[in-house]
């Protein structure tokens with residue numbers, strides 16, 4: 001691609017890597033649904049390139065970029081290592097300035113609603129997925145401390161997830177200190193192109209978590225975990241927060257990474273015939289494809305193979321709010337594929353996917369760790 005006129009150096013570098021092979025089209029959910037090149041990764045790369053060159057994003061270009069789920073399935077497929085999501089962030093930053101005022105108002109309202117506990121909690125209370133079940137377990141032994149990310153919506157919608165994790169960790173001899181709800185990881189702001197607000201949250205979190213002096217930070221929501229692991233990419237290397245962000249990122253693990261080498265034989269498991277939905281943020285974002293499945297299999301579960309397991313369920317942060325038709329189509333396909341083997345339950349690893357699938361699922365949808373705290 002001719003990229004010499006593009007002012008943004010980072011975008012230029014990313015675009016230059018694309019060799020137009022089109023392999024990514026086959027694994028892009030929006031291309032599969034809509035069959036249009038402009039709703040494929042390659043098409044969007046071209047759109048961002050030409051829009052940056054002209055310094056003008058048309059209404060049509062905004063539509064095609066908005067339809068992208070940021071699922072990063074294309075990054076997993078791309079043989080050239082194109083960092084598509086970083087390019088998309090750059091493109092969306094430009095798009096935001098050209099967006100019609102009414103769209104800016106709606107996006108601002110949704111963002112504030114989701115990230116302000118006093119606004120979100122009453123809605124979350126009504127939409128609640130599960131209550132805490134069972135008593136809290138006291139850590140055995142010295143109770144080595146780990147920091148558990150509370151998340152902003154998860155504690156209200158599904159408090160049993162982190163309750164289960166605390167119990168599991170206590171049985172393994174760890175004490176989990178949960179961060180308060182107001183400490184959102186910043187993902188909602190970042191993905192709605194409110195970088196300034198995202199950075200304020202990120203810096204506040206880094207400063208707060210550094211005072212905890214723990215060896216490990218655990219995330220039970222793969223979307224939040226990915227955001228925290230990506231913190232360094234939000235800072236210039238000369239920024240004093242860059243090294244701190246790297247330190248925090250290195251210490252952060254998804255709960256599956258933390259549990260994979262632990263002896264789980266003492267846990268009481270819930271017996272169930274399950275299927276497992278692997279969130280995009282875990283498989284494509286954190287590059288941990290297959291990890292949860294292998295832990296579940298080691299514990300004696302037999303999750304059935306799921307057709308098109310690499311494709312997004314349509315949740316994708318706020319996507320289901322802004323792109324309801326596409327989101328619903330992806331959910332319908334996902335639920336159909338997840339239920340082929342007639343499971344009693346679907347398990348997953350991210351609160352967004354869990355709530356999205358549960359809305360239309362006749363069988364329960366849970367976080368997989370809840371199976372381990374019976």
Ligand code: SF4
Nearest residue numbers: 028068069071072074
């Ligand atoms: S991030 Fe997902 S939806 Fe967006 S272009 Fe890549 S594969 Fe398609």
Ligand code: SF4
Nearest residue numbers: 018019021022024078
């Ligand atoms: S797979 Fe990679 S190199 Fe090929 S068209 Fe897609 S983004 Fe470009």
